[in-house]
Amino acid sequence: MTKTPIELLRESAPATRPVIALSEGQDPRIVAGALAAHKADLADVILVGPQAEVEAALQAEGASASDGVAIHDPATSDLTEEFANLYYELRKHKGVDLAKARAVAETQLAYAAMLVRTGRATGTVGGAVHTTGDVVRTAIQIIGMAPNAGMISSFFLMYPPENAQPGARAMLYSDCGLVIDPSSAELAKIASASAASARALLRTEPKIAMLSFSTKGSAKHPVVNKVIEATDTLRADAPDLQVDGELQFDAAFVPSVGERKSPGSDVAGQANVMIFPNLDAGNISYKITQRIGGYSAIGPVMQGLAQPANDLSRGCSADDVTQIIAVTILQAQTN
Numbered sequence: 001m002t003k004t005p006i007e008l009l010r011e012s013a014p015a016t017r018p019v020i021a022l023s024e025g026q027d028p029r030i031v032a033g034a035l036a037a038h039k040a041d042l043a044d045v046i047l048v049g050p051q052a053e054v055e056a057a058l059q060a061e062g063a064s065a066s067d068g069v070a071i072h073d074p075a076t077s078d079l080t081e082e083f084a085n086l087y088y089e090l091r092k093h094k095g096v097d098l099a100k101a102r103a104v105a106e107t108q109l110a111y112a113a114m115l116v117r118t119g120r121a122t123g124t125v126g127g128a129v130h131t132t133g134d135v136v137r138t139a140i141q142i143i144g145m146a147p148n149a150g151m152i153s154s155f156f157l158m159y160p161p162e163n164a165q166p167g168a169r170a171m172l173y174s175d176c177g178l179v180i181d182p183s184s185a186e187l188a189k190i191a192s193a194s195a196a197s198a199r200a201l202l203r204t205e206p207k208i209a210m211l212s213f214s215t216k217g218s219a220k221h222p223v224v225n226k227v228i229e230a231t232d233t234l235r236a237d238a239p240d241l242q243v244d245g246e247l248q249f250d251a252a253f254v255p256s257v258g259e260r261k262s263p264g265s266d267v268a269g270q271a272n273v274m275i276f277p278n279l280d281a282g283n284i285s286y287k288i289t290q291r292i293g294g295y296s297a298i299g300p301v302m303q304g305l306a307q308p309a310n311d312l313s314r315g316c317s318a319d320d321v322t323q324i325i326a327v328t329i330l331q332a333q334t335n
């Protein structure tokens with residue numbers, strides 16, 4: 001059984017106490033999830049948001065600001081001026097002036113990302129209220145890309161329900177949140193980053209399926225060619241990775257179908273890293289797996305950033321918030 005992020009953290013807690021900045025501190029699911037993370041001794045939390053609204057949300061959970069649960073209101077915080085100046089330095093080449101920088105620093109997303117950038121928080125989580133576009137754009141601008149990452153993409157960790165059918169397994173789906181229509185070279189980079197994320201967070205040897213509506217030439221189309229080229233690029237760049245493509249989902253997931261459609265493959269039928277050809281396929285597939293298949297979906301987790309910043313679906317639950325806090329801490333440990 002694959003361990004969840006919370007279970008992994010219970011086994012090996014970081015040496016220094018993590019601090020997670022929640023950029024939507026007034027949302028009831030964020031507050032409940034953050035309090036659960038704090039009670040489970042995973043992290044201290046900073047709830048970023050308007051003071052009175054965050055206090056009310058805490059009160060609704062029978063809690064208040066205390067040791068390890070802090071409230072930061074960007075409108076009144078002593079740090080906002082520093083963050084405005086830093087944002088100005090980072091973005092003046094894009095025409096940002098000091099007034100604009102001050103307005104950005106007062107937004108909850110930017111303020112929370114600045115807490116991470118300046119080392120006051122280990123990572124940040126948002127997206128229960130804001131769209132993924134806004135969460136990602138803020139992270140790219142303030143936290144930036146890790147050296148050598150090449151690009152930023154995202155993934156979901158998918159965990160099967162207890163009553164799942166035989167063969168169900170924990171998987172990583174990518175990209176379901178960020179890169180809308182990757183080129184073949186970008187698709188290869190997404191797959192390679194996802195393999196590293198699967199090792200770090202699922203603690204498993206990645207078996208990568210490059211997904212398509214075609215398996216091994218069963219259909220001919222330029223969009224199929226993109227997946228074939230990405231598979232070739234990945235094989236050339238990382239010959240040690242186990243990868244197969246192009247594969248349909250059934251060939252990737254079901255051993256008997258994999259054997260029939262891609263005989264002799266060491267990935268078909270056993271894949272645990274599913275790489276989708278574009279964001280339509282990835283986003284729709286993760287939601288179907290979650291909402292009809294009953295899998296729990298943790299993400300979108302971002303890969304390729306210099307420091308951890310993660311997103312949520314606006315449809316998330318408090319438990320999703322606790323789980324992605326755990327993922328954020330694990331990423332900081334393995335970065």
Ligand SMILES: CC(C)(COP(=O)(O)OP(=O)(O)OC[C@H]1O[C@@H](n2cnc3c(N)ncnc32)[C@H](O)[C@@H]1OP(=O)(O)O)[C@@H](O)C(=O)NCCC(=O)NCCS
Nearest residue numbers: 132133134136137140151152153176177178179180283300
């Ligand atoms: C991520 C996203 C917001 C970036 O879009 P955007 O703001 O239009 O992007 P731009 O092309 O203007 O780029 C903005 C900045 O991000 C950078 N960037 C964009 N995508 C990037 C990526 N994948 N990796 C690294 N940098 C990236 C650009 O280089 C640019 O940097 P700069 O401002 O320093 O020049 C966009 O790809 C998006 O909307 N994705 C889909 C999100 C979504 O709706 N998901 C569905 C629900 S989960």
Ligand SMILES: CC(=O)OP(=O)(O)O
Nearest residue numbers: 177300312313314315
């Ligand atoms: C990941 C995702 O689809 O986010 P949302 O549901 O908020 O659009």
